[in-house]
Amino acid sequence: xxxxxxxxxxxxxxxxxxxxxxxxxxxxxxxxxxxxxxxxxxxxxxxxxxxxxxxxxxxxxxxxxxxxxxxxxxxxxxxxxxxxxxxxxxxxxxxxxxxxxxxxxxxxxxxxxxxxxxxxxxxxxxxxxxxxxxxxxxxxxxxxxxxxxxxxxxxxxxxxxxxxxxxxxxxxxxxxxxxxxxxxxxxxxxxxxxxxxxxxxxxxxxxxxxxxxxxxxxxxxxxxxxxxxxxxxxxxxxxxxxxxxxxxxxxxxxxxxxxxxxxxxxxxxxxxxxxxxxxxxxxxxxxxxxxxxxxxxxxxxxxxxxxxxxxxxxxxxxxxxxxxxxxxxxxxxxxxxxxxxxxxxxxxxxxxxxxxxxxxxxxxxxxxxxxxxxxxxxxxxxxxxxxxxxxxxxxxxxxxxxxxxxxxxxxxxxxxxxxxxxxxxxxxxxxxxxxxxxxxxxxxxxxxxxxxxxxxxxxxxxxxxxxxxxxxxxxxxxxxxxxxxxxxxxxxxxxxxxxxxxxxxxxxxxxxxxxxxxxxxxxxxxxxxxxxxxxxxxxxxxxxxxxxx
Ligand code: SF4
Numbered sequence: 001x002x003x004x005x006x007x008x009x010x011x012x013x014x015x016x017x018x019x020x021x022x023x024x025x026x027x028x029x030x031x032x033x034x035x036x037x038x039x040x041x042x043x044x045x046x047x048x049x050x051x052x053x054x055x056x057x058x059x060x061x062x063x064x065x066x067x068x069x070x071x072x073x074x075x076x077x078x079x080x081x082x083x084x085x086x087x088x089x090x091x092x093x094x095x096x097x098x099x100x101x102x103x104x105x106x107x108x109x110x111x112x113x114x115x116x117x118x119x120x121x122x123x124x125x126x127x128x129x130x131x132x133x134x135x136x137x138x139x140x141x142x143x144x145x146x147x148x149x150x151x152x153x154x155x156x157x158x159x160x161x162x163x164x165x166x167x168x169x170x171x172x173x174x175x176x177x178x179x180x181x182x183x184x185x186x187x188x189x190x191x192x193x194x195x196x197x198x199x200x201x202x203x204x205x206x207x208x209x210x211x212x213x214x215x216x217x218x219x220x221x222x223x224x225x226x227x228x229x230x231x232x233x234x235x236x237x238x239x240x241x242x243x244x245x246x247x248x249x250x251x252x253x254x255x256x257x258x259x260x261x262x263x264x265x266x267x268x269x270x271x272x273x274x275x276x277x278x279x280x281x282x283x284x285x286x287x288x289x290x291x292x293x294x295x296x297x298x299x300x301x302x303x304x305x306x307x308x309x310x311x312x313x314x315x316x317x318x319x320x321x322x323x324x325x326x327x328x329x330x331x332x333x334x335x336x337x338x339x340x341x342x343x344x345x346x347x348x349x350x351x352x353x354x355x356x357x358x359x360x361x362x363x364x365x366x367x368x369x370x371x372x373x374x375x376x377x378x379x380x381x382x383x384x385x386x387x388x389x390x391x392x393x394x395x396x397x398x399x400x401x402x403x404x405x406x407x408x409x410x411x412x413x414x415x416x417x418x419x420x421x422x423x424x425x426x427x428x429x430x431x432x433x434x435x436x437x438x439x440x441x442x443x444x445x446x447x448x449x450x451x452x453x454x455x456x457x458x459x460x461x462x463x464x465x466x467x468x469x470x471x472x473x474x475x476x477x478x479x480x481x482x483x484x485x486x487x488x489x490x491x492x493x494x495x496x497x498x499x500x501x502x503x504x505x506x507x508x509x510x511x512x513x514x515x516x517x518x519x520x521x522x523x524x525x526x527x528x529x530x531x532x533x534x535x536x537x538x539x540x541x542x543x544x545x546x547x548x549x
Contacts, residue, residue: 019031019294020292020293020294020295020298021035021213021292021293021294022289022290022291022292022293023288023289023290023293024289024290025290027293027294030293031293031294032293032294032295032296034069034171034296035293037065037069037070038069038171038211039211040065041070042207042210042211043069043070043072043073043170043171043172043210043211044070044073044074044166044167044205044207044210045070046066046070046071046073046074047074047155049063049066050071050074050148050151050152051151051152051155054066054148055148055149055150055151055152056149058148058149059100059147059148060100062148068094070170071102072169072170073166073167073169073170073172073210074151074165074166074168075104075105075106075107075165075166075167075168075169076102076103076104076146076148076151076165076169077102077103077169077434078098078099078100078101078102078103078434079098079099079101079102079103079144079145079432079433079434080097080098080099080430080431080432080433080434080436081096081097081098081099082099084096084097085430086430086436086437086438086468086485086487086496087437087487087494089434089435089436089437089469094434097434098434100147101144101145101146101147102144102146102147102148103142103143103144103146103428103432104129104142104143104144104146104154104165105136105140105141105142105143105165105168105169106121106140106141106142106143106158106163106164106165106168107140107163107164107165107166107167107168107174107175108139108140108141108163108175108385109139109175109176109178109196109197109200109204110139110176110177110178110179110182110193110196110197110220110384111139111177111178111180111384111385111386111387112178112182112193112382112384113382113383113384113385114161114381114382114383115372115375115376115380115381115382115383116161117161117162117163118368118371118372118375118383119369119372120157120158120160120161120163121133121141121163121365121368122365122366122368122369122371122372123157123365123369124143124154124157124158124365125143125364125365125366125368126364126365126366126369128143128145128146128147128150128153128154129143129144129145129146129365130144130145131364131365131366132144132145132364132365133363133364133365133367133368134361134362134363134428134441135358135361135362135363135385135389135390135391136361136389137361137387137388137389137425137473137474137475138174138175138177138217138387139175139177139178139180139385139386139387140168140175140385141385142428144432164204166204166205167204167205167210169215170215171211171212171213171214171215171216171299172209172210172211172212172215172216173199173203173204173209173212173216173218173284174215174216174217174218176196176199176200176218176219176220177217177218177219177220177221177228177229177233177387178192178193178196178219178220178221178228179192179220179221179222179223179227179228180227180341180355180384180385180386180387180390180392181223181227181341181345181353181384181392182196182221182222182223184347184348184349184353184394184395185223185345185347185348186346186347186348187223187224188222188223188224188239188348189222189223189224189239189240189241189247190222190239190247190248190249190273191222192220192221192222192237192239192249192273192276194273195220195237195273195276195277195280196220198276198277199218199276199277199280199281202277202281203277203280203281203284208281208285208288209281209284209288211288212284212287212288212291213287213288213291213292213293213299213300213301214291214296214299214300215234215300216234216235216284216287216301217233217234217235217256218233218234218235218236218280219233219235219236219237219238219387220236220237220249220276221237221238221239222239222247222249223239223339224239224332224333224335225335225338225339225341226238226332226334226335226338226339226506226507227338227339227340227341227386227387228338228387229338229387229475229478229506230252230255230264230332231252231255231263231264231334231478231506231507231510232255232256232257232261232263232264232475232478232506233252233255233256233264234253234254234255234256234264234287234300234301234302235251235252235253235264235280235283235284235301236251236252236253236255236264237249237250237251237252237271237276237280238250238252238332239332240270240329240330240331240332240333241330242270242327242329242330243330245270245272245327245329247273248270248271248272248273248329249270249271249272249273249276249332250266250269250270250329250330250331250332251266251267251269251270251271251279251326251329252264252265252266252267253265253267253283253301253305253310253313254301254302254304254305254306254310254313255302256300256301256302257472257475257476257477257478258300258470258471258472259297259470259471259472260297260302260303261472261477261478261512262302262305262306263510263511264302265305265309265310266310266331267310267313267314267317267326268310268314268328268329269314269326269327269328269329270326270327270328270329270330271326271327271329278322279317279322279326281321282317282321282322283301283317283321285321286304286313286316286317286320286321287301287304290304290316291304292304314326334507334508334510335507335508336507336508336509336546337461337505337506337507338387338388338506338507340355340357340386340388340390340422341353341355341386341390341392342355342356342357342390342415342417342422343355343415343416344401344405344415347394347395351394351395351396351397351398352396352397352398352401353392353393353394353395353396354392354393354396354401354404354405354408354415355386355390355391355392355415356390356391356392356393356408356413356414356415356417357389357390357413357414357415357417357421357422358389358390358391358412358413359412359421359424359444359445359448360389360424360425360426360440360441360444360445360448360466361389361425361426362441362445363413367411367412367413370411371383371391371408371411371413374404374407374408374411375393377407378393378396378400378403378404378407379395379396379397379400380393380394380395380396381395382394382395388425389425391413393408418448418452418456418458419458419459419460419461419462420447420448420451420452420455420458420464421448421452422461423461423462423463423464424444424447424448424463424464424465424466425444425463425464425465425466425474425475425479426440426441426443426444426465426466426467426474427440427466427467427468427471427473427474428440428441428468428473429441429443429466429467429468429485430468430485433468433469435468435469435471436468436469436485437468437469437485437486437487437496438468438469438485438486438487438496438497438498438523439468439496439523440466440467440468440474440485443466443523443526444464444466446527447464447466447526447527447530450527451527451530451531451534454527454531455531455534455535455538458534458538460546460547462480462481462534462537462547463479463480463481464479464480464481464483464530465478465479465481465482465483466483466485466498467482467483467484467485468485469484469485469486470484470486476501476504476513477501477504477512477513478504478505478506478510478511478512478513479501479504479513480502480503480504480505480513480547480548481500481501481502481513481530481533481547482500482501482502482504482513483498483499483500483501483521483526484498484499484500484501485497485498486498486499486520488520488521488522490522495522495523495524496522496523497520497521497522497523497525498520498521498523498526499515499519499520500515500516500519500520500521500529501513501514501515502514502516502519502533503547503548503549504548505546505548509546509548509549511548534547
């Protein structure tokens, strides 16, 4: 019905907006269980209880709010009980799904390791983690089968070599990604290592940032290859040269994947190296105070950026937190694809670094221990992890390069891997993750071997990323072929399979893959499917046409 001029018109009453739980607007009362746990006790305090109580009395003594809430702030999650199939993930209670063993994440800020640190990581794996050690796509190492009884000894060994699990998970600043070639790349714009270390020293473990609305992921790289995937971090500093001020960083905020993927937005500011920690703390403060705490699904900083826009965000940052204006700056040019540094490359001092590709980041403590021996025997003391589940050995003299490449290959660490091995990633999956619906790591290893046999001639990088559930730990939306684990119907039966996302990318052509309703594939049919679409691309591509295009 259309209103006429003589009909009584009732003025529309403005709808009262429901609070989003923003502290800065006065919503200090917890609006959900997670916020309550964080308010009841600073999550970092759980370490003292682990050391004085739980490690002595065992798994069954652990308070449930500590177990499923605060333990994460020290890098600990319960892992999935073996043998529970993916169809039960959504229906079982947490206590039915969780094992009495833990996944433990070690943060490696900037991905920088010495041989002594690598040996310690390896020893902990073999002694306490049943020889498990996965390299994550955030430069961490992740163990499984860890017992709470062993945590005091594990922390003692890690901290003796300068490593930590503090804030490796939880609603806090996670590991800080840093360029794996910081300080050594010939084409580096500037070295961000000081900023990575300063933020870690000053703010990680600080009560100022131990209760954020959700996780807060940082990336800092002065390398032009976007090797820390800045477009999908909560905050990213990316190297760029300002025409008047020289090398510094382009500032991006609000990237993230999962169920509402968004690319980070530029704030249009240029930040010199020495100001990075202050600006980082300002942005973490905006997130802490204005971030949404009512719904967990809207609590990442990307939702605040989406609602405010980068201009308002920058205004609040400058006026309320920094109390000064930032310098306007140019956009950091994006590369065709993010760099993974695999292969043999010259350093800026004339020596070389060698990047290798462990298959989908899966190694063992035994392999890492032998890697430490190999690295040392070839005259290096520096190893780096990458945001693509790879490893680099730095500072190699020219005459040692080929012997090192051969020794690494014997460990299954290939410096000249096939395009399939180099560009396939997988998340933890059903083997250990309580949220998983399907297997990922073993399946990805099988898929790589199949594809190396079926299309050995692949001459372009096609990224294949496998996730075990709708979360995006392995970045499915930005892969050429993104595979989201789910159950699919096949001949009337529910079987493990994947929803396919096609044509996602990071870098110059960044965008999310298309999710076509019909593109679902059973796990058993995965190799046939990948072979089919890649062969079609290879047969039909125009000169220089990428898979994503
Ligand atoms: Fe677990 Fe899902 Fe993340 Fe994979 S994507 S590690 S299954 S939460």
